[in-house]
Amino acid sequence: MGHRRCVGSLNGGHGQRLRLVIVGAGAAGLAAANALASAPLRTIVLEARGRIGGRAHSVQSQNLAVDLGCGWLHSALDNPFSRIAEQLGFEIDNSPPHWTRQAGAQNFSRADQAAFGAALGALEVRISKAATKGRDVPVSTLFDPACPFNPLLDAFSGFYNGAAFDQISTMDYNAYRDTEVNWRLTRGYGTLITAFGADAPVKLNTPVSAIDHSGRALRIETPNGTLSTQVVIVTLPTDVLAAGTLAFNPGLPAALQAAADLPLGLANKVFLGLDAPEQFGPDSHLFGDPSRAETGSYALRPMGRAMIEGYFGGTSARELERAGSGAATAFAIEQLCALLGSRFRDRLHPLAETRWAADPWSRGSYSHAAPGATGARAILATPVEQRIIFAGEACSPHAFSTAHGAAESGRSAAAHALAQLSDT
Secondary structure, three states: OOOOOOOOOOOOOOOOEOOOEEEOOOHHHHHHHHHOOOOOOOOOEOOOOOOOOOOOOOOEEEOOOEEEEOOOOOOOOHHHHHHHHHHHHOOOOOOOOOOOOOOOOOOOHHHHHHHHHHHHHHHHHHHHHHHHOOOOEHHHHHEEEEEEHHHHHHHHHHHOOOOHHOOHHHHHHHHHHOOOOOOOOOOOOOHHHHOOOOOOOOEEEOOOOOOEEEOOOOOEEEOEEEEEEEEEEOOOOHHHHOOOEEEOOOOHHHHOOOOOOEEEEEEEEEEEEEOHHHHOOOEEEEEEEOOOOOOOEEEEEHHOEEEEEEEEEEHHHHHHHHHOOOOOHHHHHHHHHEEEOOHHHHHHEEEOOOOOOHOOOOOOEOOOOOOOOOOOOHHHHOOOOOOOEOOHHHOOOOOOOOHHHHHHHHHHHHHHHHHHHHHH
């Protein structure tokens, strides 16, 4: 990966003595390492995968970078990765998102598109009012039973939250801060985060199996040896924590319950090459079936490219992933052909699809608070014994589910760790 400060093998026995260990080399772990780069500390980042970036991952397809994970610089004017992209010479595409537009009106008239936008706006007003009153209830309880767009509202929640609205806390939904300025990177968001972390002291293929905090020093167990450290920053996804993949001795019931109360929703993507793309304008969009919650959202010619990016969220994404490799691609092709004619199939070429729930080091895409558990983010972000610090998008109070929220959490964790180590 080109990590100029990548460490070598770990020692066995009592292992290496460090002052700080960071678990996970996603956006949070890399941001923490970056914030501590000039500090006089022996630091290491332990990453289970054979690459850095976590849920930010770009791959090459048709000589173009595509984002299998996060792909948008959300709240771009305030997003620190926008500045980092400029510093590293990454081209930014600031074309407005396609999400609410429909190419043509095959199954979704202009009037219905406007009515759906109004229904979503009215729902968000009700969410805001409920949250202001402290009502931490499922968003679905605020649906208008007579609204014909409730299935599409749940589909939207799948794309936006990774889960249907009956699983989403009104308080948590309302806490998210979105400036509605969203940009993209032609070389990929995952490529940017990899470049950002290129100099981090990362040890790849080194999952952490246990953290023992029963003594004065923390003992970090890995298949490659044991490390001893004073402070650890843990940036693993909440579903990985809740599953017990990383064991703590003594246990941390409050933190792990908070992780369980912040489950990862699921969003998966399908990429299809497109012959004769000029039929569609750049950055066009289609909902596969606006009458159902189980539908895909299709970006036609994203950034002008000869491809289609299909997006699936929530229950739909989980069912397609459980159906096995290729199921989401087949579903996307069928939905597109239902809209554009059976001959359209001959113009499509499968390129890639994602299965984030099956990834053992992710187990999903991004977090949402379960109804009644909006305080879980603050609980998870509270350091344990001042030396076990959790970080990641789930710990962000207002930018959860984003790479920049994860990075901000990582920087905050690094500041706390540095203050703690300065006092010892």
